[in-house]
Amino acid sequence: MNPKIDKSIFWPSILLVVVATFLLVVYRDTAGPVIEGMMTAITYRLDWAFEFLTIGLFIILIWLMVGRYGRVKLGSVDDKPEFSRFSWGGMLFCASMGTSIMFWSIVEPLYYYTGPPFGIEGGSTEAAEYAVSYGLFHWGISAWALYALPAVVMAYSFYVRKDPSLKISSACRGILGKHADGLLGKIIDILVIWSMIGGLGTSLGLGVPMVSAVIGDIFGIEPNLTLNIIIIIIWTIIFSSSAYLGLYKGIRKLSDWNVYMALGLALFVIIVGPTLFILSYFTNSFGLMMDNFMRMSLYTDPISKGGFPQTWTVFYWAWFAATAPFIGIFVARISKGRTIRELVFNILMWGSLGSWLYFGVFGGYAMDLELSGQVPLTEILTEQSEQAVIVAVLNSLPLSLIVSIFFVILGFIFLATSLDSAAYVIASVATKELHGNAEPTRWHRLLWGILLSALAISLTVVGGLGVIQTSSVLVSVPVLIMYVLLSMSLIKWLKQNDHNHVYVKSHKR
Numbered sequence: 310m311n312p313k314i315d316k317s318i319f320w321p322s323i324l325l326v327v328v329a330t331f332l333l334v335v336y337r338d339t340a341g342p343v344i345e346g347m348m349t350a351i352t353y354r355l356d357w358a359f360e361f362l363t364i365g366l367f368i369i370l371i372w373l374m375v376g377r378y379g380r381v382k383l384g385s386v387d388d389k390p391e392f393s394r395f396s397w398g399g400m401l402f403c404a405s406m407g408t409s410i411m412f413w414s415i416v417e418p419l420y421y422y423t424g425p426p427f428g429i430e431g432g433s434t435e436a437a438e439y440a441v442s443y444g445l446f447h448w449g450i451s452a453w454a455l456y457a458l459p460a461v462v463m464a465y466s467f468y469v470r471k472d473p474s475l476k477i478s479s480a481c482r483g484i485l486g487k488h489a490d491g492l493l494g495k496i497i498d499i500l501v502i503w504s505m506i507g508g509l510g511t512s513l514g515l516g517v518p519m520v521s522a523v524i525g526d527i528f529g530i531e532p533n534l535t536l537n538i539i540i541i542i543i544w545t546i547i548f549s550s551s552a553y554l555g556l557y558k559g560i561r562k563l564s565d566w567n568v569y570m571a572l573g574l575a576l577f578v579i580i581v582g583p584t585l586f587i588l589s590y591f592t593n594s595f596g597l598m599m600d601n602f603m604r605m606s607l608y609t610d611p612i613s614k615g616g617f618p619q620t621w622t623v624f625y626w627a628w629f630a631a632t633a634p635f636i637g638i639f640v641a642r643i644s645k646g647r648t649i650r651e652l653v654f655n656i657l658m659w660g661s662l663g664s665w666l667y668f669g670v671f672g673g674y675a676m677d678l679e680l681s682g683q684v685p686l687t688e689i690l691t692e693q694s695e696q697a698v699i700v701a702v703l704n705s706l707p708l709s710l711i712v713s714i715f716f717v718i719l720g721f722i723f724l725a726t727s728l729d730s731a732a733y734v735i736a737s738v739a740t741k742e743l744h745g746n747a748e749p750t751r752w753h754r755l756l757w758g759i760l761l762s763a764l765a766i767s768l769t770v771v772g773g774l775g776v777i778q779t780s781s782v783l784v785s786v787p788v789l790i791m792y793v794l795l796s797m798s799l800i801k802w803l804k805q806n807d808h809n810h811v812y813v814k815s816h817k818r
Contacts, residue, residue, distance in 0.1 A: 312740045312747050317495055318476075319739040322502040323760070329503070330764055347783055351627065352619040355786070356609045359626040360618075362792055364606050367454040369796055370653050373461065378803050379650030382811040383468040390646040396561050398659040399568040401640045403726035408516035410448065411720060414667040415675050415702050416695045417444045422676065423687050426608065426617040432687075437680060441672040442594040446605045447625050448664035449598070450657055455629045457656040459637025462795045464644045464652060465802060469810070473742035475642060475734075477501050477634045477791065483798025497791065498738050501634040504784040506761065508632030509731050512724060513765045517541060520720045522696035523703065527713050532696075537769050540721075545762040548725040548732065549755055563726050570719045571663075574712075575670045581707050582674045590676065591669035627785040634788070638734045648813050675702055732758040 333340050373379055382388070390397065418440040425436040426443065462480040466472045472479045478494030488494060517537050524540070525532040547563075579587055598605070608618045644652050675698075678684040684705050690698050703713045735757045736749035743749070 312743055312749060314750075314753060315474075315739055315741045318498050318502075321495070322499050322735075322739060325499060325503060326506055326760065326764065330767070334767065344783065348624075349619075351783065351786060352623040355789075356619055356623045358789060359623050359630070359785075360607050360609065362630075362789060363451050363455060363626050364603075366458050366792065366796070367451060370454055370457055370461075370657065374650050374653050377812075378810075379648065379653070380812045380814070381465075381469065381649045381803070382646070382813050383464045383644055383649065383652065384646045384811070386811050388468070388646040390644075392561060392643060394655075395568070396565055397643060398655060399564040400561060400643055400726075400730070401636075401656060402660055402663045403564045403567045403723065403730075408519060408720050408724045408727075409512055410664060410667050411671075411716075411723060412515045412519050412695070412699070413448070414444065414664075414671040415699055416690070417447075418668070418672040418676050419679065419687050419690050419698065422679065423690075424617070426605075426610075426615075428613060428615065437676065438593065438597060440594075440676055441590060441668055442597040442601070443605070443621070444668040444672050445594055445598045445665055446602070447621065448668060449661045451606060452625065452629050452664070453657050453660035455626065455633045456636040456640070456660065457653055458792065458799075459633050459795055460640035460644070460656060461649055461652055462799045463637045463641030464647075465649070465799060467641055468645055469806065470802065475638050475737040475740075475743055477638070477738075477795075480637075481791065481794040481798050483801040484794050485798075497787075500784055500787055502735055502738055504631040504788065505635040505731055505735055506764065507784060508628070508635065509728060509761060509765075512727055513541070513769075516720060516724045517765070517769065518696050519699055520717055522694075522700050523713050523717050523720070526700045526704070527710065527717070534770065538766055541762055541765050541769065544721060544725055544728065545758065547721060548729040549758040549762075563722060563729065567719070567722045567726050570715070570722065571667075574715060574719060575666055577712070578670050578674055578706065582670075583677045586677050587670060587673040590673045591665075594669070594673075595665070630788045630792070631785040634791070635731060635734050638737060639730045642734075642737065671702070678702065678705055728758065728761060732761060 392400070421443050422436050422440040423431045425431060425433075425439050427439075429435045429439065459477065459480070463475065463477070466480045466482070467475060472482070476494070476498050478485070478489045478497045481494075481497065482489040485493060517540055518532070520540055521532040521536050524530075524536065530536070605622070608622065610616070610618050640652075640656065647655075675686055678701075679686045684701050686698050686701060689701055700713075703709055703716055706712050732754050733749065736753040737743060739757075740749045740753065748754075
C-alpha cells in the first residue's frame with residue numbers, strides 16, 4: 310500500500326514556498342536589508358540563548374551516552390541495523406555537510422587570520438594559531454550536538470514508540486500531547502520544511518558559484534548565469550535519480566562514493582602538500598580548540614563588542630539549528646536497530662572527525678600558502694572573491710587540472726547527497742504514515758526534488774539566494790523552542806517507558 314500524502318502539510322508547505330519565494334524575488338531589494346536587519350538583531354540579542362542551547366544539548370547527549378538509557382535499542386528485540394557502519398556513517402556525514410565543508414575549510418581560516426577573536430591583532434602569529442582552531446570548533450562536536458538531539462528523539466519516537474510518522478511534531482508529542490496532531494503540530498512541520506529549503510538555499514548559494522568558478526577556470530571561460538543554471542540542471546538529474554531510486558539503492562550508494570572521493574582528495578593534499586606542517590599545525594590547532602572549548606562556546610564579547618562571536622559562532626549555531634530537524638529526521642530513518650549510545654557517539658564522533666579532517670588538511674594547506682608567501686590568499690580574498698581563493702588553492706597543487714576536475718565531480722556528488730536526502734525527508738514529513746521500511750512515494754520525492762531545483766534556478770536568475778538563506782536562519786528562533794520541547798519529550802518518554810525498553814547489554818572488552 311502506497312503511503313498517502315498529508316494534504317494539511319503538503320499544500321500549505323508548497324504554498325508557503327512558492328508565495329514566500331515570489332515575494333522575496335519581487336521585493337528582494339527592500340526585503341534583503343529588512344531580513345539582514347532581523348538577522349543581525351537575532352545574532353546580537355539572542356547570542357546567549359544559542360550558546361547556552363548548544364552547550365546544554367552537549368551535556369544532555371553526554372548524559373544519554375554514559376547513563377543507562379544509552380543501552381536502549383532503537384527498535385524491537387529482533388531489529389538489526391539496516392546499513393553497514395560505513396554506509397551509515399557516510400550517509401549521516403554527507404547529508405549534513407554538503408559542499409559547505411569543501412568551501413569553508415579553505416576560506417574560513419583566512420577570515421579568522423585577518424579578523425581574529427579575543428581582541429587578537431589581525432595577521433599576527435597568534436591570529437595564525439587560532440585560524441584553523443576556530444574552524445575545528447565551529448564544525449566540530451558542538452555543531453554535531455545540534456544535529457544529534459533531534460535524531461535521537463525522532464528515532465525513539467519512530468522505532469521505540471512506533472509512531473508511524475517521521476515528523477518533528479510527533480517527536481514533541483511527549484510535551485504537546487494531542488496538540489501535536491492539531492494546528493500547532495502542522496505549524497511546526499511546515500516551519501521545518503521551510504527551514505530545510507532555506508538551509509539548502511545556503512548550500513546552493515555556496516556550492517553553485519564555487520563549482521562554476523572551478524569549471525570556468527578549467528575551460529578558461531568567465532563564470533556566468535548560463536553556466537550556473539547548467540550546473541543546477543546537472544545536479545537535479547543526479548539527485549533526482551538518486552532520490553527516485555530511494556534510500557537503499559540511490560542515497561546509500563551516492564554517499565559511499567562521496568566518502569571515498571572526499572577521503573581520496575584529503576589524502577592527496579596531505580601527501581603532495583607540506584605534510585609535516587599540516588600535521589603539526591592541526592595538532593597545535595586541535596590543542597588550542599580543546600583548551601579554549603568553554604571560552605569559545607560561551608564567548609559573546611559584550612564589552613568591546615567586536616562582533617566576532619555574533620558574526621560567526623551565533624550565525625553558525627542558528628544555521629545548523631535551522632537545518633537540524635532535516636538531519637534529525639534523515640538520521641533517525643537510517644538508524645533502526647542501533648542503541649541510543651551508538652547513535653549519539655557515531656554522530657558526534659564521525660561527524661566531527663570528517664569536519665576536522667577537512668579543516669586540518671585544506672585549512673592547513675591554505676594557511677601554509679598564505680604564511681609562506683607562495684600564494685597571497687588573503688589579498689585574493691579581499692580584492693577578488695571567495696571563489697577565486699578556492700581556484701587559486703587548487704591551481705597551486707600538483708596535477709592541478711586533474712585535481713580541479715576531481716574537485717568539481719566531488720562538489721556535484723556532495724551537494725547531490727544533501728539534496729536527495731532533503732527531498733526524501735520533506736516528502737516524509739508531508740506523508741501521513743510510514744510503517745516499517747516504507748518510503749514516501751516516488752512521485753512525491755521527485756516532486757520536491759524538481760521544486761527545489763526550480764526554486765534554485767529562479768533565485769539564481771534574480772540573485773535572491775542570499776535572501777532565502779538568511780530567511781532560513783530566522784526560522785531558528787522558533788527552532789530554539791522546538792529543541793526545548795524535543796529534550797523534555799525525550800526525557801519524559803525515557804522515564805515513562807522504562808519497563809518497555811529493549812536494553813542491549815554492554816560488551817565487555
